[in-house]
Amino acid sequence: MLVAAGHVRLLFRCVRHVFAKYAVAPSLFGAVRHNRGIELPAGSVRRIQSRARSGTQHFTTGKLVRNGVDNKAAVICIEGNIASGKTTCLEYFSKTSNIEVLTEPVSKWRNVRGHNPLALMYQDPERWGITLQTYVQLTLLDRHMLARSSPVRMMERSIFSAKYIFVENLFKSGKMPEVDYAVLSEWFDWLTTNISIPVDLIVYLQTSPQTCHERLEQRCREEEKVIPLEYLESIHQLYEDWLIKQSSSPLPAPVLVIPADYDLQKMLHQYEENRDKILAANNL
Ligand SMILES: Nc1ncnc2c1ncn2[C@@H]1O[C@H](COP(=O)(O)OP(=O)(O)O)[C@@H](O)[C@H]1O
Numbered sequence: 001m002l003v004a005a006g007h008v009r010l011l012f013r014c015v016r017h018v019f020a021k022y023a024v025a026p027s028l029f030g031a032v033r034h035n036r037g038i039e040l041p042a043g044s045v046r047r048i049q050s051r052a053r054s055g056t057q058h059f060t061t062g063k064l065v066r067n068g069v070d071n072k073a074a075v076i077c078i079e080g081n082i083a084s085g086k087t088t089c090l091e092y093f094s095k096t097s098n099i100e101v102l103t104e105p106v107s108k109w110r111n112v113r114g115h116n117p118l119a120l121m122y123q124d125p126e127r128w129g130i131t132l133q134t135y136v137q138l139t140l141l142d143r144h145m146l147a148r149s150s151p152v153r154m155m156e157r158s159i160f161s162a163k164y165i166f167v168e169n170l171f172k173s174g175k176m177p178e179v180d181y182a183v184l185s186e187w188f189d190w191l192t193t194n195i196s197i198p199v200d201l202i203v204y205l206q207t208s209p210q211t212c213h214e215r216l217e218q219r220c221r222e223e224e225k226v227i228p229l230e231y232l233e234s235i236h237q238l239y240e241d242w243l244i245k246q247s248s249s250p251l252p253a254p255v256l257v258i259p260a261d262y263d264l265q266k267m268l269h270q271y272e273e274n275r276d277k278i279l280a281a282n283n284l
C-alpha cells in the first residue's frame with residue numbers, strides 16, 4: 001500500500017516537472033499554470049493545428065507542444081536490441097552537418113539523485129521495474145520535446161519502444177505486477193494522446209540476440225552483467241513483432257530495416273548506403 005502510494009507521488013512529481021519545464025499544463029490539472037501556480041498568458045500553451053507530413057502516421061492536431069519547437073525538423077529514431085550498435089550508428093551520423101544527435105539518457109537511468117534505478121531493476125525487476133520505467137518514460141519524453149537545433153534529429157530509441165518493448169517485456173515475463181503495468185499504460189496513453197511526439201522514420205538495426213550478447217559482454221556495463229541471452233531473445237522477439245511483423249503495437253512512423261550483425265567496417269558502409277533513405281525523412 002505504502003509502495004503504491006509512493007509510486008503515485010513519484011508519477012505526479014514527474015508530470016509536474018515536465019509541465020513546469022515546458023510551460024504547458026494538461027486538462028487533468030484544470031487551468032493553465034506554471035510551477036508557481038500563476039496563470040500563464042494564453043499564448044504560452046500551443047496546440048498544434050496541423051502537421052502536414054505525409055510520412056507521419058500519427059495524429060498531432062490539437063496536441064500540446066513546447067513553445068519554440070520547430071515542428072518542421074525531421075525526427076529519426078534509431079531502434080534495436082541492447083548493444084545492437086545504436087550509439088555507434090549515432091556517433092557516425094553525428095559527424096554530418098545539419099544532423100543533431102540525441103543519445104539515450106542512460107547516465108540518468110544509472111544516477112538519479114544518487115540512486116541507480118537501472119541496477120535496481122536488473123537486481124529485482126518486480127520491485128523496481130515501475131521505478132525505472134517511470135523515469136525512462138519521463139526522460140525520453142523530455143528528449144522528444146527538446147527544442148530542435150538542426151533540420152534533422154536522430155535520437156536513440158523513443159518513448160514508444162520503452163513502452164512497447166521494455167514495459168511489455170517486464171509484464172509479459174511476469175516480472176511486473178498488473179497494477180504497475182496498468183498505471184504505466186495509463187500514463188503512456190495520456191502522454192501520447194495529449195502531447196505532440198512526432199517521429200518521421202524508425203531505423204531498425206536488426207541483429208541476432210547472439211550478436212548483442214557478444215557486444216554486451218564486450219561493452220561490459222556493470223549493471224548489465226546479469227543479462228542472460230534469453231533476455232535479449234525476448235527483447236528481440238518484441239522488436240520483430242513490432243517493427244517487422246507489425247502485429248503487436250502501433251507504428252508511429254515508417255520503418256527502415258538495416259541488418260546489423262556485420263563488423264564495424266561493413267556497418268559503416270551500410271550506413272553510407274542508407275544515408276539518402278534516412279535523410280529523405282527530412283523531405284517528407
Ligand atoms: N558492428 C559492430 N561490430 C562489433 N562491435 C560493435 C559494432 N557496433 C558496435 N560495436 C560495439 O558493441 C558494443 C555495443 O555497441 P553500442 O553502439 O553501444 O550499442 P547500443 O547503443 O545499441 O547499446 C560497443 O562496445 C561497441 O563498440
Ligand SMILES: Cc1cn([C@H]2C[C@H](O)[C@@H](COP(=O)(O)O)O2)c(=O)[nH]c1=O
Nearest residue numbers: 081082083104106136157162166167224
Ligand atoms: C529504453 C529502456 C532501456 N532499458 C535498459 C536496457 C539497457 O540495459 C539500457 C539501455 O542500453 P542500450 O545499450 O542503449 O540498449 O537500458 C530498460 O530497462 N528499459 C527501457 O525502457
